[in-house]
Amino acid sequence: MSIDDLRAQYEAYPYPARDPADERKRLVTGSPSHLDEVNHFVFGGRLDHARPLRALVAGGGTGDGTIMLAQMMADAGNPGTVTYLDLSDAARAVAEARAATRGLTNIEFRRGSLLALEGLGPFDYIDCCGVLHHLDDPAAGLRSLTGALAPGGGMGIMVYAPYGRTGVYPLQQALRTMTEGLPPAERVAVARRLIAHLPRTNWLLANPFITDHRQADANLYDLLLHSCDRPFTVPELADLAASAGLAVAALVEPSRYEPSMWVKDPRTLKRLEGLSWLERAAWSERVCGSMTKHIAYLVRPADLDGAVARPDGPEVVPVLRDLDGPAIGRALPPGGSLDAELMGAMVTLPLPRLAGPILARIDGRRTLAELHREVAAAVGGDLAWETFRTQFGQLFAALNGVGKLLLRRGVR
Ligand SMILES: C[S@@+](CC[C@H](N)C(=O)[O-])C[C@H]1O[C@@H](n2cnc3c(N)ncnc32)[C@H](O)[C@@H]1O
Structure with missing residues (x-):
């Protein structure tokens, strides 16, 4: 091409x-x-x-x-x-x-x-x-x-990636044999017609992870009419x-x-x-x-x-993405969990005991050292840095894994 x-x-x-x-x-x-x-x-x-x-x-x-x-x-x-x-x-x-x-x-x-x-x-x-x-x-x-x-x-x-796009590539080939030489708008019309008449056995219809063919023409074109697409x-x-x-x-x-x-x-x-x-x-x-x-x-x-940043020092600053830390932190009981969507599946993320008080204080500015101090004061009692770090590490693994928690060093 x-x-x-x-x-x-x-x-x-x-x-x-x-x-x-x-x-x-x-x-x-x-x-x-x-x-x-x-x-x-x-x-x-x-x-x-x-x-x-x-x-x-x-x-x-x-x-x-x-x-x-x-x-x-x-x-x-x-x-x-x-x-x-x-x-x-x-x-x-x-x-x-x-x-x-x-x-x-x-x-x-x-x-x-x-x-x-x-x-x-x-x-x-x-x-x-x-x-x-x-x-x-x-x-x-x-x-x-x-x-x-x-x-x-x-x-x-x-x-x-190929496996989640099951059904896309045979249909691309099927359309290629029918649309060669046609202007883009006619190709879209041919594709829409074929989609409307696909048999129930077709893999694209069975694939719940792909929806672009039901969206705007540009999305349908990119999905099924692209002349070059290699996953x-x-x-x-x-x-x-x-x-x-x-x-x-x-x-x-x-x-x-x-x-x-x-x-x-x-x-x-x-x-x-x-x-x-x-x-x-x-x-x-x-x-x-x-x-x-x-x-x-x-x-x-x-x-x-x-x-890749690691939660390894007191100067590290946790940053939440698309998550209301205070609201979730307040509602989370000790030992609670969060549900998250992962590639079309709901997964339950077990969280450490101190997840609530930590989440409630993450604001993209406080360092781990500051969070440690404040959480220790809030839970009233001795909270060793190592204990806090382990708890934060578990929270980080769960939330970073689903794209909700990132780290930066103490520069802004
Ligand atoms: C599928 S779109 C992705 C657009 C954008 N990156 C996004 O994710 O929303 C691909 C874009 O890459 C452009 N493109 C393709 N080949 C290119 C090339 N060799 N150099 C620059 N742009 C190219 C196309 O014109 C098109 O706008």
Whole structure:
């Protein structure tokens, strides 16, 4: 497929479908590239917002990642810039209108290919969400991005995953034989007609994890009519990263990739002992069945050690994401648990005894040392640092696993 074909698709159907006026009502957030998440999984929580972050969003589409990151950088007082790059003028127009609605002035909009980045960069952080799997040569795309990555920098990528997309690929092939040479709007009409007449035995109809074909035309086009769509399993994703001189620092959310989230039988789990974390992740993907995509943070192998923040010192600052800590903390009895959604399944997260009092005080500013002091005073009695740290570690494992709790170091 030529780059012109790809561009034609995204000129006709900028993706995802967005109305700039909606920026007055809400900020679309997600992964990768939520600023707290990037700080946690790429920079070990050490991002200093006094220093300008240089970010690239490669294949920015209608702007979800760009707008989120630029807004969060502005809110954090970071004086850096987000460079938006895309082949499609139509997609860029939507992204520019969204930025204008918000009054964001920290985005540089560019038209071009991520395969030709000469003169751009270096960047501390690169977002490439939903793009690599559409390239003829995803490894060449990732190598090109790595070439623009500053020393110590990292990337957030999203690629499609095969098992959760069961039913998508046979239907893509079926439609390809019927739609060759047709203009985009006619292809959509053909696809909608076929979907309406599919037999009950069709795997896409049986797949509860995929709904894009029931949404806007741009979503249907991306799902079923894309001329190039190649999903990645966990091992294939790790190979892709390695082929560009990168390593997987983290897969989010981490609990998705933890076998014990999916299979509770201790004897089965015992047989997995000794596997590396990536092998366990690959096993989880094969068994859970519902993974439609992978979100990964990548760094150079030499930077792996310090990439992901750990709850290991009194100066660490916990940051909640999309969770009302005080409300949950007050309602949580000692030894209580939280229910969370994980890839289409409800999971129960057992929490430590002090989860309530700790959660009630996490505000994105207090350090672990301060939380320790305050929780000790609140529970009235001796609370050794080691005991507090163990309790916080358990709370962190549960909530970080489902993307709700991140860490930063004591710089702002
Ligand atoms: C599926 S959309 C994803 C958009 C956005 N990253 C998001 O997640 O919402 C893919 C985008 O990548 C762009 N794209 C594809 N190949 C590209 C290339 N070689 N260089 C730059 N952009 C590209 C397309 O024009 C399209 O806007």
